Amino acid sequence: MPRLILCAALGGCSVLVGAAMIPALAQTEFVLPTMVVSPTEIPTPSSELGSDVSVITAADIERNQWRTLPDALRAVPGLVVEQDGGPGTVASVFIQGTNANHTLVLIDGIDVTNPASPDGSFDFSQVLISDVARIEVLRGPQSGLYGSQALGGVILIETKKGEGPPHVTATVEGGSFGTFNQTGGVSGATDKFNYAFNVQHFYSADTPATPLDLLPVGVPRHDDLYDNVTLSTRLGADLSPIFGANFIARYTDSTLNFQGEDDLTSTPAAAQSQQNEFQFYTRGDVRVTLLDGAFENHIGVAYTDDHQHEFDPTAPEIGDNPVTDTIGQRLAEDWKGKYVLAPDEKLLFGIDAQQDSIINSPVTASNGDQGAFVEWQGRIYDQLFGQASVRYDHNDLFGSVVTWHVAPSYTIAGWGTQLKAAAGTGFKAPTLNQLFVSEPAFDFFANPHLQPERSIGFNAGFEQPVWNNRVRFGATYFYNDIHDLIDYNDTFTSLINVGHATTQGAETFVTYAVTPTLDLRADYTYTLAMDDDTGTELERRPKHKASLTASWRPIARLTLAATALYVGSREDVNYSGTAPAIADPYYLINLSASYQLTPSVALFARIDNLLNEHYEEVVGFLRPGFGAFAGVRVAFDAKGVP
Numbered sequence: 001m002p003r004l005i006l007c008a009a010l011g012g013c014s015v016l017v018g019a020a021m022i023p024a025l026a027q028t029e030f031v032l033p034t035m036v037v038s039p040t041e042i043p044t045p046s047s048e049l050g051s052d053v054s055v056i057t058a059a060d061i062e063r064n065q066w067r068t069l070p071d072a073l074r075a076v077p078g079l080v081v082e083q084d085g086g087p088g089t090v091a092s093v094f095i096q097g098t099n100a101n102h103t104l105v106l107i108d109g110i111d112v113t114n115p116a117s118p119d120g121s122f123d124f125s126q127v128l129i130s131d132v133a134r135i136e137v138l139r140g141p142q143s144g145l146y147g148s149q150a151l152g153g154v155i156l157i158e159t160k161k162g163e164g165p166p167h168v169t170a171t172v173e174g175g176s177f178g179t180f181n182q183t184g185g186v187s188g189a190t191d192k193f194n195y196a197f198n199v200q201h202f203y204s205a206d207t208p209a210t211p212l213d214l215l216p217v218g219v220p221r222h223d224d225l226y227d228n229v230t231l232s233t234r235l236g237a238d239l240s241p242i243f244g245a246n247f248i249a250r251y252t253d254s255t256l257n258f259q260g261e262d263d264l265t266s267t268p269a270a271a272q273s274q275q276n277e278f279q280f281y282t283r284g285d286v287r288v289t290l291l292d293g294a295f296e297n298h299i300g301v302a303y304t305d306d307h308q309h310e311f312d313p314t315a316p317e318i319g320d321n322p323v324t325d326t327i328g329q330r331l332a333e334d335w336k337g338k339y340v341l342a343p344d345e346k347l348l349f350g351i352d353a354q355q356d357s358i359i360n361s362p363v364t365a366s367n368g369d370q371g372a373f374v375e376w377q378g379r380i381y382d383q384l385f386g387q388a389s390v391r392y393d394h395n396d397l398f399g400s401v402v403t404w405h406v407a408p409s410y411t412i413a414g415w416g417t418q419l420k421a422a423a424g425t426g427f428k429a430p431t432l433n434q435l436f437v438s439e440p441a442f443d444f445f446a447n448p449h450l451q452p453e454r455s456i457g458f459n460a461g462f463e464q465p466v467w468n469n470r471v472r473f474g475a476t477y478f479y480n481d482i483h484d485l486i487d488y489n490d491t492f493t494s495l496i497n498v499g500h501a502t503t504q505g506a507e508t509f510v511t512y513a514v515t516p517t518l519d520l521r522a523d524y525t526y527t528l529a530m531d532d533d534t535g536t537e538l539e540r541r542p543k544h545k546a547s548l549t550a551s552w553r554p555i556a557r558l559t560l561a562a563t564a565l566y567v568g569s570r571e572d573v574n575y576s577g578t579a580p581a582i583a584d585p586y587y588l589i590n591l592s593a594s595y596q597l598t599p600s601v602a603l604f605a606r607i608d609n610l611l612n613e614h615y616e617e618v619v620g621f622l623r624p625g626f627g628a629f630a631g632v633r634v635a636f637d638a639k640g641v642p
Contacts (some may be wrong), residue, residue, distance in 0.1 A: 040145070054076050056076070070128065075547045078507050093122075095153035100122075106155070108250075120428065169639070171465065205223075233262070244286070275305075337349055355367075385409045404424060455481060507523065545566065572619040583618070
């Protein structure tokens, strides 16, 4: 049942999720199914897990009319999205105050972080989500199961799987900023096979992103243009109880025209820059089930290719090449075995290997990692459940790393109170760019001897239902200690492991089901992220974040939704990156409505930034103002189609 979430700070908490309750995210916006996958990689009732996880479903995405991954993540507690302007500009995510490159992103089991990224952070702006079935945000260090990158958390994205008779969907949408979007899909399943094919097109022609007060005299503002076409498919075959296979592929071709920085004056350039992104992700795996279903094995191979082409018309002013190409590739193989020890006790173990490469970006280099892990989860006693994992990684360059994770959960009988906790370690391997890419012209040289960044962290909290589950409230405390952070040396001529930071915070919540058709929620996140070496707050990590949401179905055919979001002030740097700056706080109100005209046709509309708030998530880059959008959705079963 949908709920509302009202949160208050408790000096450093994060919200946990439970099976019989709504964690940090109410069902109004983020329906929490009984089962979650990301904490253990085994579908498990959330009441049996101590991990801090939130879930966004396809129904949430459709109701709120989110089009891109950053849109869907902005209201998630314990997480902050910062984007350099409008659609298609770089979008970063900070989980529990950790760095943007401390989040592992998986789409259908594929690590989609770009090996050619300078610091390893993932650009969330390129992911369109009409084909997404669910998003899980797992907070806290998770390297004990997932390995490198999962120092701050994991975002697991699962696309829609074909079910039932052949099903056809299509949408068309238009509106502010020259927006014209379309989607189309065909999916279905037979006794042994399932299929889903999707195409998504996102287009916005004129999004203002440069503040007028930054423009030099005589330099006009050039609005951003973003054009993204994404093709995806998911195929499956369950040929017998013993054997099955799956295949996944996703391709994105996008173009962003934006007003870049003049390399000579460090002000907005008079001519537009252009960025072209070509992303290809694919994975195939086979399932072999033995011992009458007790021992399930998955063997998979995944490949990613990310090619970014950028044209900077001002680069020749400083003698640089106006065209930059970066190519990152990854080949990964894995085997995972799940053994059922008892109905409520399972063992998961596996081995994996991956090879990351950069191609002429501007050098060619590669690095490999081989890992092995084992995880136990099950019932310890009565309503006391636990999960524990340990992982060993061996990197071809810096050697071995051992990480771990434990997460108990206990429900007090008769009260319904859930007590949860989790603790673990994480690490982030240095990128190929940090290891091998030097810039002698600027007296900067890579460091092939860099070690991984490391962390240890924990969370602890509770959730309590009252009034026959119509109201729920809870709180969780989180703490992360991060060390060996990669930073510049004293002369800014190379990189070394010197940084140390701590983050802690609070997520508390209340949810309320007012009526069977009206659900409300509010939540509040407090985060304190400190650079322990300088005694200053880490950039782009606001202390305060709050949201209020409502979902109402006044009649069977009409669904209404509203979200109000507040993000507090935060440390940043100015546009040219030469001096500290403070990013102002901002408030947003977004509205959406959908009306089911016929069983197959729905009309929808939304308003983003209702109050036309003038704000910047990143100093020097405007986010879109008031926007109105409307469209039509068609969905039907193609009866008679084989």
